Amino acid sequence: MSAQGKQQVPDGGNALRLSRIVLPVLVLALGLIVWELVVRLNDIQPYVLPGPVLVFKTLIGDWDVLWQSLLTTLLTTLEGFIAASVGGIALALLFNQSKLLEYSLFPYAVILQVTPVIAIAPLLLIYLPQQTAVVVCAWIVAFFPVLSNTTLGLNSVDRNLAGLFQLYGASRLQALRLLKLPSALPYILGGLRIAGGLSLIGAVVAEIAAGTAGAGSGLAYRIAESGYRLNIPRMFAALLLLSLAGIVIYGLLALISHLALRRWHESALGKES
Template identity: 55%
Template sequence: MENGERSEQMDRLIRIAIPVGVVLALLLVWYLIVHVENIPPYILPDPIAVAIALVKDWPTLWPAFVVTTKITFMSLGLALLGGTVFAILLVQARWLELIFYPIAVVLQVTPIVAIAPLILIYAPTTQSALLICAYLVAFFPILSNLVQGLKSVDHNHLNLFELYGANRFQTLWHLKLPTALPYFMTGLKIGGGLSLIAAVVAEFSAGSSGVGSGLAFRILEAQFRLNIPRLFAALIMLSALGIAIFALTSFLSWLLLHRWHESSLKREN
């Protein structure tokens, strides 16, 4: 038992140490390239200059980070709710799927950069326009994955539920939704990353400035002023937000699936 526990602890340490080591190695390579090649900071700053800019410009970057985070999570929450309800309705009523699913596909394949200017024109406020853009991008992965999961129920299990006289709600709650849960979590992971991307793209299109501006505007502002350390600092904050969203959705997936689903059980073994 002690050997098994020690091996598990070593595996955990290795899983943590390898990504940290890779990041540190990349930072060292970055630092060496800048100083060996004598690259000026307005072209490529070194990691220390970026860290200084992150601390120095924190009062400016943090409110923008909060705005982008709020838009991302609000759009993801709305996409989660809308995609779940809409997917259940589509699967329960075949005629609804034939009517509305092609519309959802058209919205998904249309680049958000192309429709963002129209949304900015017709939306009542800039913040609502950003929210709509991020929602449209995050909505379809959740919808499509959940629809696929609800359709992937074993027909033998469906026949068994029919044999025992289960109604449509009982079949949905006790059979279809548990079967679709892994598909749903995959869609949630994808939608979380896409909601952040769409929020940033929508901010670029809007070009909104002032107190309510997000990190995308701060990146554009830093670019125009050739404040490249601040630009990199804003990019690092965006990357950190994306990693946090992925970690949160991955943890939620593990929490819901690790006790029974084969994919999570294999990871633990």
């Protein structure tokens, strides 16, 4: 009985993992089929609602234009994400070393986060070069999750371990490097996962506010342009690319987090079992 029980647990776990993959794919396929049938049976015009087949054909036919726009948006997203990651982690380290600095500046970080970026973008476009303003918008949206998560992680160190380091006469730099940073790593990686998607959102919002055309325009402009021209299939194709880009960004950051934590942290060890 015990041997059979041991064999049933992995089988059940494999079935559960398989269902997590298969069920979303089935739901997606069913949704696309229903969508296509609704469009065809009701003879809905493409400028009202294109079917998924037409959207896919438009994606292939307009690939050159959409691909260049996607690269522009991804470059802005990457620049904003890097700036938010470096700035958020660095400022959180300073906050951890100086509570006076944290009490003085953290409220302004909160204000920056809760102010809608769509309201800030037009002002930035007045005072900054266009590309710089777009990157700053992406940075504003992605900055706070990195800062708050890193600050929380650095402040959540086990008091017994902190006392042990103090007992052995460790310096503040040693405690930070050997205790606080490793303990805060899951929080930091969690903040980076959130910031990756938010930097894409910030880039899209800034591109829409900028309203630029030409070779340097991103996917957000292509969506707005397609709406003005009633080219709804291209609008859906651009939106599909944006969604896929966000999924890929989150997936890459989740993979990096898993690889960094899989050998020692409970959140990753649970996925291995």
